[in-house]
Amino acid sequence: MAEKRLDEATGQHTTGHSYDGIEELNTPLPRWWLWCFYITILWGVIYTIAYPAWPLISGATAGVLGYSTRAEVAADIEAHEAKNAALVAELVAADLPALAPGSDLHRYAIARGSSVFKAQCSQCHGSEAAGAKGYPNLNDDGWLWGGSMEDIVYSVRHGIRNDTDDDARWSEMPAFGEMLEPEEIEAVVAYVEALPSGGTEGLGATVYEDNCSSCHGEESLGDREQGAPNLTDAIWLYGGDTDTITETVTNSRFGVMPAWGQRLSEEDVRSVSVYVHSRGGGE
Amino acid sequence: MSDTSQPLYAAREPVFPRRVKGTFRTLKWWIMIVTLAIYYLTPWIRWDRGPNLPDQAVLVDLAGRRFYFFWIEIWPHEFYFVAGLLIMAGFGLFLFTSALGRVWCGYACPQTVWTDLYILVERWIEGDRNARVRLWKERWSFRKARLRLTKWTIWLLIGLATGGAWVFYFADAPTLLRDLVTLNAAAVAYSTIFILTATTFIFGGFMREQICVYMCPWPRIQAAMMDNDTLTVAYREWRGEPRGKHRKKEGAEKLGDCIDCMACVNVCPVGIDIRKGQQLECITCALCIDACDDIMAKIGKPRGLIDYLALSDEPLERAGQKGKPTWKHVFRTRTVLYTVLWALFGLAMVFALFIRPEIDMTVSPVRNPTFVTLSDGSIRNTYDIRLKNKHGEDRLFELAAHGHPAYDIGLEGVGGQLVNVPSNETRLVRVYVTVPADTAPAGADRTDLRFWVTDIANNERADQNTTFNGKGN
Numbered sequence: 001m002a003e004k005r006l007d008e009a010t011g012q013h014t015t016g017h018s019y020d021g022i023e024e025l026n027t028p029l030p031r032w033w034l035w036c037f038y039i040t041i042l043w044g045v046i047y048t049i050a051y052p053a054w055p056l057i058s059g060a061t062a063g064v065l066g067y068s069t070r071a072e073v074a075a076d077i078e079a080h081e082a083k084n085a086a087l088v089a090e091l092v093a094a095d096l097p098a099l100a101p102g103s104d105l106h107r108y109a110i111a112r113g114s115s116v117f118k119a120q121c122s123q124c125h126g127s128e129a130a131g132a133k134g135y136p137n138l139n140d141d142g143w144l145w146g147g148s149m150e151d152i153v154y155s156v157r158h159g160i161r162n163d164t165d166d167d168a169r170w171s172e173m174p175a176f177g178e179m180l181e182p183e184e185i186e187a188v189v190a191y192v193e194a195l196p197s198g199g200t201e202g203l204g205a206t207v208y209e210d211n212c213s214s215c216h217g218e219e220s221l222g223d224r225e226q227g228a229p230n231l232t233d234a235i236w237l238y239g240g241d242t243d244t245i246t247e248t249v250t251n252s253r254f255g256v257m258p259a260w261g262q263r264l265s266e267e268d269v270r271s272v273s274v275y276v277h278s279r280g281g282g283e
Numbered sequence: 284m285s286d287t288s289q290p291l292y293a294a295r296e297p298v299f300p301r302r303v304k305g306t307f308r309t310l311k312w313w314i315m316i317v318t319l320a321i322y323y324l325t326p327w328i329r330w331d332r333g334p335n336l337p338d339q340a341v342l343v344d345l346a347g348r349r350f351y352f353f354w355i356e357i358w359p360h361e362f363y364f365v366a367g368l369l370i371m372a373g374f375g376l377f378l379f380t381s382a383l384g385r386v387w388c389g390y391a392c393p394q395t396v397w398t399d400l401y402i403l404v405e406r407w408i409e410g411d412r413n414a415r416v417r418l419w420k421e422r423w424s425f426r427k428a429r430l431r432l433t434k435w436t437i438w439l440l441i442g443l444a445t446g447g448a449w450v451f452y453f454a455d456a457p458t459l460l461r462d463l464v465t466l467n468a469a470a471v472a473y474s475t476i477f478i479l480t481a482t483t484f485i486f487g488g489f490m491r492e493q494i495c496v497y498m499c500p501w502p503r504i505q506a507a508m509m510d511n512d513t514l515t516v517a518y519r520e521w522r523g524e525p526r527g528k529h530r531k532k533e534g535a536e537k538l539g540d541c542i543d544c545m546a547c548v549n550v551c552p553v554g555i556d557i558r559k560g561q562q563l564e565c566i567t568c569a570l571c572i573d574a575c576d577d578i579m580a581k582i583g584k585p586r587g588l589i590d591y592l593a594l595s596d597e598p599l600e601r602a603g604q605k606g607k608p609t610w611k612h613v614f615r616t617r618t619v620l621y622t623v624l625w626a627l628f629g630l631a632m633v634f635a636l637f638i639r640p641e642i643d644m645t646v647s648p649v650r651n652p653t654f655v656t657l658s659d660g661s662i663r664n665t666y667d668i669r670l671k672n673k674h675g676e677d678r679l680f681e682l683a684a685h686g687h688p689a690y691d692i693g694l695e696g697v698g699g700q701l702v703n704v705p706s707n708e709t710r711l712v713r714v715y716v717t718v719p720a721d722t723a724p725a726g727a728d729r730t731d732l733r734f735w736v737t738d739i740a741n742n743e744r745a746d747q748n749t750t751f752n753g754k755g756n
Contacts, residue, residue, distance in 0.1 A: 030497055031292040032490070101696030130652035139665075142658045196660075233658035234720065278696060280655065280663065280715055 084108070088267045096270060097149040106274065113275025116268045120260065129279050133238055134255055139279045142235035144227045145169050147283040151224075153273040157261035160227070165259035171226040176211065177250035188212065189245045195220050195232045295493060297419060298554035300402055301412035301546075305573025314390050315399055323444065326451035330354075333675015335706035343453050347707075355636065356673055358643075367632045371625055378621035380508040382613045383591075384515035388502065388566035394486060394494050395566060397445070398552065401438055401487040408434045412549055438488045439480065446479030492553035496564050506563075511595040512612045516567045518547075518558045518589050521601045526558075540584050547571035547589055557589055642680070642745035643671035644736050649713075653752045660720030664751050665695075669711050670736065672704040679703050682714060683735040689722040690732065690751070701739075716751060728755035 004016040007025060015026045048054060051063040062068075081088075087108045099106045118127060124135045131137030136144065145155050158167045176185060184207045191204025199205065199220075208220075215228040222230035229237060238244050238253060261269055276282070330340035330353055337344065342351040350357040350365070357364050379386050388395060409415050409430050421427055450472045451459060462468035463476075486494055495502060509515065523541030541558070548556050550571060553564045557571050569591070576586040596606030649665035657663055672678045680702045684690040692700055695713035704710040716732065724730040732751040737744045 028290060028293040030493055031294050032493070033497065034292040106696075126651070128649070128651040130655075137652070137655065139652065139655045140657050140663075230658065234656050234660035235658050280665070280695060281657075 091267050091270055094270075096153065096274060099149075099274065101278070109271040109274035110278055112267070113271035113273070116264065116272040117275055120264065121272065124257075129276065134253070136237055137235070138276050139281055140235055141281040141283075142230065142233055143224065143281070143283070144222075144229055144237070146224045147277075147281055149273065149277050149282065152277050152282070153270065155257070156273050156276070157259065157269050159259035159261075160257040161254060162256055162259055164262060168259055169227055171215070171228065172254065173215070173228075173248075173252040175250065175252040180207065180211070180249075185246060185249050189242060189249060192220075192231050192245055192249075193240070193242065196234070296554060298492060298552065299412045299415045299419070299549075300552045300570070301549040301574075302406060303546075303550040303570050303574045303577070305570075305576055307569035308573050311390060311399065311568065311570075315396050318391060318396055319400070323448045326448065326456040332356075333706070336675045337455055339455055341452060342455070345453060349707075358671065358673070361639075364632060364635070367628055367635075371628045371632075374621055374625040374628065377508060378618055378625060380505050381510065381513060381621065382618045383567075384509055384513050385502065385505055385565070385567045388495065388505075389516075389568040392566075394499070395552075395568065397441075397483060397487040398491050400441065401491075402552065404437050404441070405434055408437070435484075435488070438484050442480040442483035442487070443476070445483045446476035449479050450475050492564065492566075495553065495566055502563060502566075510617070512593050512615055514591045514593050514609070514612055515561065516557060516565060516569055516572060516589065517561065517592040517594075519587070519592070519600065520558065520560075521597075523558065523588050540579070540588050542578065542582060544578055546574040546578050550574040640745050641673075641743055642736055642738060643669075643673065644734070644745050644747050645669045646734055646747045646749050648749050648752075650752075653756050654754070656754070657717070660725075661717050662720070662725040662753055663715050663717040664732075666714045666716065666734070666749065667711060668714050668734065668736075669709055670702060670704050671709045672706055675706055677703060677705050679739040681737045681739055682712075683737070684716050684732055685735055686732045686751070687718070687722070687724050687730055689718040689724060691717045693717070718751070718753075724751050725753050726755055727753040729753070 004026075005014055006012075007014055007023070010025060013026045015024045017024045048061075049063065050065045051067055052060050053063060054061040087105060090105055091109055091112075094105060099109070117125075117129065121129070125131050125138055126135070129138035131139075136142075141147065143151065145151055145160070155169060158165045158169060160169045161171075162168045176188075180188070184203065187202070187204035188207040188211070189204075191200050191208050194200045194204075209218075213220075215226050216222055216231055217228070220231040222228045229235075236244070237255075238248055260272070264272070325341050326339065328340035329338050330351075331338055332351070336356075337351060339351065340353050342349075344351065348359045376387060405415065409418055418427060418430065447463070450463075454472070459468060459472065463472065490498075523539040525537070525539055526541035526543040527538040528543050547558065548554075548571075550573070551557070552568060552570065553566060555562050555564045557565065571589050572587075572591070575589040579586050579588055591609075593606070593612045595612075599606050645668070647667045647669075649667060653664075655663045655665070668682065670680055682692060682694075682700045682702060684692040693715050694700065694702065695715060702710060702712050714734075718724045729750045729752055732749050734747050734749065735744060736746070
């Protein structure tokens with residue numbers, strides 16, 4: 001620290017700070033500026049008393065105004081829910097199949113359903129309902145258990161092959177590896193693969209007739225009562241190549257979906273069903 | 284602490300600018316009238332846009348996210364127009380600063396214009412410089428209180444009009460005025476008016492030059508843009524010095540033209556002495572030029588002892604030669620370059636404005652999933668199409684998919700190809716394009732697809748290219 005002195009060239013005092021002989025002039029602030037500093041200090045003190053500020057060992061001082069961002073979010077959500085209450089009531093009471101596309105209620109159901117879908121369904125069905133191996137693509141027009149609004153609501157509410165809901169959709173394909181000879185399986189797979197082009201005669205047809213037709217039907221068009229897929233269409237849940245079909249016939253498949261009626265509110269079940277129905281495949 | 288310690292602050296030296304008449308003062312009055320008239324009156328200009336759009340010529344509709352400027356309507360996605368205007372404003376300031384120094388500060392800056400107006404009111408109520416200095420030194424009396432209160436009231440009313448005019452740019456002015464008067468307007472309108480009234484009152488009435496000297500970054504930035512050819516207000520020291528009052532005394536013939544009358548100092552709104560050379564505080568308002576010219580005329584000397592001068596002329600004038608003509612100072616590579624850049628941006632924006640499509644369509648292909656196989660094997664792609672209707676009436680659009688005869692187009696949920704877009708709205712529609720299993724686009728990786736959108740009423744058309752994803756994808 002150097003001496004504070006009067007700088008002759010400028011007529012101003014120095015601050016006493018010296019760096020390698022370079023000194024700093026003390027240029028005083030305007031008075032109002034100084035007062036602004038004092039006011040901001042005062043403001044800061046008041047602020048830390050009024051609002052949450054000082055960190056403590058667990059948590060922080062709450063502030064005398066009792067403000068918290070979390071409470072604000074909660075109030076926001078509550079306000080939104082209050083605003084939507086009328087629509088929600090309407091949705092719960094609505095006759096869903098009669099819902100007109102483009103109506104306010106329909107748009108609300110889709111918007112709400114889209115959020116529910118992303119939070120609850122996208123883990124298996126994908127964020128845009130494109131599905132994956134074993135998880136149906138909900139954008140297409142192939143439906144295992146039916147694609148009408150009522151069918152979709154039922155599937156969502158009760159789920160599929162779960163132990164928690166007595167009304168869950170249920171069916172079980174046998175593992176034919178324990179019942180058929182390998183060459184019989186090979187033949188029936190070849191038969192199934194040829195179905196789109198009319199099928200084949202011989203062993204495959206016989207094995208199909210004896211073992212598969214009771215569920216998948218004489219015409220192989222499937223049976224929605226039992227969730228038996230249509231084997232003639234272009235949609236394959238697990239894959240339509242020889243290896244995959246062989247595996248399906250040998251070991252069977254057992255896709256499970258939870259009963260969302262037990263986990264979601266009625267309006268959420270309904271809105272997510274409307275959303276799924278709107279994806280381009282609803283019947 | 285040693286005896287050389289100083290206080291932490293410097294009290295403001297009050298400035299009492301004297302009244303002045305002259306060329307630049309007249310110019311400044313006109314600029315003040317025009318700029319204030321533009322500011323106060325613009326929100327009241329009406330402009331018919333059709334039944335569903337606001338009829339205010341200049342309106343920043345924050346809630347609706349629109350900016351209306353006479354026949355131009357800017358949507359948020361066209362914000363680059365605002366960026367372009369800012370760039371043009373930037374180049375404009377570069378141009379003016381390199382040619383004429385702090386001409387913005389001296390003539391057009393709101394701080395200068397409103398301070399000028401406040402000083403006018405002050406002079407009107409309290410008298411000219413000498414009367415104001417006397418009043419300032421006087422002890423408080425009924426007269427002083429009356430004058431001060433009158434002045435502050437008028438200042439407050441001007442501040443109120445300033446804050447009031449600001450909010451009219453953001454809502455329909457007649458409606459908002461009615462709401463404001465009947466106490467029905469939004470709280471944000473009142474708080475904005477309050478803040479702007481307070482800042483106008485304080486900045487124009489009390490802070491004045493302190494804003495420019497201590498708070499505004501612009502003087503510092505401008506200093507970097509000036510050079511030796513920049514015209515700025517300066518004192519011809521070589522002509523004026525040595526200054527002296529007593530013209531009839533012996534030895535007066537040796538004196539310069541400056542008679543040390545202090546006219547230039549007394550009229551200065553920032554309280555400096557221009558004869559000390561260029562100073563940070565100087566806003567180049569040119570009032571000292573007017574004041575000095577007036578004195579020079581009275582004592583029979585040529586005008587221009589204080590004048591717009593370029594530094595590069597100083598050596599010439601000291602040597603007794605004439606400086607370069609003004610146009611040579613102004614017209615030089617830098618200023619030409621700035622003008623060209625400014626004009627290029629302006630032309631580009633005008634061009635962009637004119638080629639803006641009347642129908643605004645954006646197409647985003649839905650890529651999750653890239654395509655959907657339907658049970659009959661046909662392939663379906665999904666597209667999100669946004670249609671904007673900037674007109675005052677509802678419009679009915681027809682969508683069509685071109686590029687392959689097999690493309691079959693349908694709107695999600697409702698089917699068909701017709702979309703009604705309400706006035707001044709954007710409508711998002713989800714569109715399916717489907718092709719049968721045995722067609723080329725179904726098997727290919729990608730096939731070109733072009734969406735056509737046609738306004739049914741007038742057959743105006745726009746198109747957008749995208750692709751169709753097949754199984755090969």
